[in-house]
Amino acid sequence: MEQKARSALFAFLISLVCTLFCFCLHVLPSSNSMVNLRMPSAGVQKPFISDEYLQVVVEFHKEHPAFAKRPITTYLSETLDRITSLSIGEAFTAVSFVSLLLCGVALYYLAALTGSTAKEAALSIIGFFSSFSILFAFFPPIYTYDEPIHYLLVYMSLIFLRQERWLPFIFLFSLSLVARESSLILLPGAAMLVIYADQDSKTSIWKLSILLAPVAIYVLYLVLFITGSGIEDASKQDFVGRLEHFKYNFQSIKFALEALLSFFLALGFQTYLLCSYASRKHLSVTERKFIAAFIITLALNTVIVYFTTWARESRLLALPLLFLWPILGKIAQSEFQYIKAKVRASTHNEILRWLPLFTTLAIVIIYITQKVYFQTIGSISDNLFNEYTAIILIFLVAHAILRFMLKPKSPMKDER
Numbered sequence: 001m002e003q004k005a006r007s008a009l010f011a012f013l014i015s016l017v018c019t020l021f022c023f024c025l026h027v028l029p030s031s032n033s034m035v036n037l038r039m040p041s042a043g044v045q046k047p048f049i050s051d052e053y054l055q056v057v058v059e060f061h062k063e064h065p066a067f068a069k070r071p072i073t074t075y076l077s078e079t080l081d082r083i084t085s086l087s088i089g090e091a092f093t094a095v096s097f098v099s100l101l102l103c104g105v106a107l108y109y110l111a112a113l114t115g116s117t118a119k120e121a122a123l124s125i126i127g128f129f130s131s132f133s134i135l136f137a138f139f140p141p142i143y144t145y146d147e148p149i150h151y152l153l154v155y156m157s158l159i160f161l162r163q164e165r166w167l168p169f170i171f172l173f174s175l176s177l178v179a180r181e182s183s184l185i186l187l188p189g190a191a192m193l194v195i196y197a198d199q200d201s202k203t204s205i206w207k208l209s210i211l212l213a214p215v216a217i218y219v220l221y222l223v224l225f226i227t228g229s230g231i232e233d234a235s236k237q238d239f240v241g242r243l244e245h246f247k248y249n250f251q252s253i254k255f256a257l258e259a260l261l262s263f264f265l266a267l268g269f270q271t272y273l274l275c276s277y278a279s280r281k282h283l284s285v286t287e288r289k290f291i292a293a294f295i296i297t298l299a300l301n302t303v304i305v306y307f308t309t310w311a312r313e314s315r316l317l318a319l320p321l322l323f324l325w326p327i328l329g330k331i332a333q334s335e336f337q338y339i340k341a342k343v344r345a346s347t348h349n350e351i352l353r354w355l356p357l358f359t360t361l362a363i364v365i366i367y368i369t370q371k372v373y374f375q376t377i378g379s380i381s382d383n384l385f386n387e388y389t390a391i392i393l394i395f396l397v398a399h400a401i402l403r404f405m406l407k408p409k410s411p412m413k414d415e416r
Helices: 003-026 051-063 072-083 088-113 118-129 147-162 166-179 183-194 199-228 232-242 247-250 253-278 285-308 321-345 348-352 356-372 383-403
Strands: none
Touching: 003 088, 003 118, 003 147, 003 285, 051 072, 051 088, 051 118, 072 088, 072 166, 088 118, 088 147, 088 321, 118 321, 147 232, 166 183, 166 199, 183 199, 183 285, 183 321, 199 232, 247 253, 247 285, 253 285, 253 321, 253 383, 285 321, 321 383, 348 356
């Protein structure tokens, strides 16, 4: 019991530090996020919490047919606003960042269920919060709204799914569908986690019916909500309008570049680390299942995002990471140990011969990311997107050189 309490406290503290860091990025005076956006009527002084703007955001999500059917974040924000002295903007901010904090804790426990050590599970939390779509969650054009509570509900449901506690899974996954219907895209991946090739057909059918139960509940909810709120026609128009989004995403070179870069920022580095890890490791059964779930979700989600949404909102592309984040700490730890072993086995000359290439590429990366703004809205001074892109690319180059190009002549002592 004492060990569990220490683990819970450790997970909470790591997640708290990461959440506070993320929050600070959003309220920096130099930042221009949803949280501290200055409205034209606000005057010269920049608000700490942009209540005026966030009130507009909440009202928009209550009225637009695509968002009105996702009421959980709005309901929690308005309830907190009503029962406390917090304004609606402060309530929304509190709900969002507390949800992210709890996401980190839930992720820690799910990572532990996959076989990760405490250190690896903590690294998974750090990997979650350092991901582009989380670190800059409330900056334009990411525009996060329902994702924090959605991710939390998904992770809580996956914990119960791994434990084969079916009723809590059905309840929580049904709620995740109400929070965001994109949970439907996660179902094939979730099936990979619990359905085995050597299972008898009755067991497989039973588990499949468990996975589909939340869909039936959500369809019932959706029918009742749409008919009860009288938004049938508006919902149909919204659906038809979404079929034009592919044209929007690639209407010009700049928009196309933004759409492609959005994919890299959302998924690129994590996918690269996964490929590096999988190419040299004998994967466990659990790892293979989570990786298969990630790949299936990646394929489905990418097509859906580019054809039916604005791809510049990179949070939409990040959905498959829900299956990769639980094992990302293990991947990162293994990659670090492997590279450390290669460096220790190498001479100074073997390492230094790659320094000119690394320096040249780093200079090119810094120059491009400081001179070119890749987003179609906002400016380079509103956020740290370009700096983040530069850091990720430089880190990727350093890893690639040490992982693939450095060839020590001495035998390696540790290749974990």
